[in-house]
Amino acid sequence: MRGRQSIGALMSLASALALAGCAGMPKPDPKQAWIDLRVGQDRSLHAVEVDEHAWRDQRYFEVAPGRHELTVRFQFPVAASNIGPDAAPLWRDCQMNLVFKDFGAGQRYQLEAGSTGFRPWARLYDEQRKLVGKGQPAGCQPA
Numbered sequence: 001m002r003g004r005q006s007i008g009a010l011m012s013l014a015s016a017l018a019l020a021g022c023a024g025m026p027k028p029d030p031k032q033a034w035i036d037l038r039v040g041q042d043r044s045l046h047a048v049e050v051d052e053h054a055w056r057d058q059r060y061f062e063v064a065p066g067r068h069e070l071t072v073r074f075q076f077p078v079a080a081s082n083i084g085p086d087a088a089p090l091w092r093d094c095q096m097n098l099v100f101k102d103f104g105a106g107q108r109y110q111l112e113a114g115s116t117g118f119r120p121w122a123r124l125y126d127e128q129r130k131l132v133g134k135g136q137p138a139g140c141q142p143a
Contacts, residue, residue: 033103035061043076067101074113082117091143094120098135
């Protein structure tokens with residue numbers, strides 16, 4: 001009987017953890033600027049730091065109005081055609097920094113990342129899809 005209770009308790013705990021992992025994005029604070037992260041298929045983009053301080057959620061940034069430096073981690077494959085005739089794709093793991101001096105309260109931004117060959121890029125767009133900032137690579141290594 002005790003074994004069944006333990007299994008039931010484990011199942012309940014597993015269900016609770018699964019539901020917590022499915023929690024949606026928090027509601028944006030209208031007094032802050034919200035930055036969504038967007039990346040293409042087979043790549044990953046994660047929020048890492050704001051103003052050289054660790055950021056708590058890798059899915060987005062939320063910052064006070066004004067100037068901020070955002071650091072993201074971008075992982076992407078370099079196609080074999082950029083390496084050599086018999087090469088396999090090579091995964092890169094890069095950090096990029098983006099400085100923007102005019103984040104506005106209640107505004108939503110989109111930070112997009114991509115690559116050309118071995119070179120990563122990051123671009124920040126405002127709500128009207130106007131390019132307002134570009135990121136700079138801060139170091140890459142094989143993934």
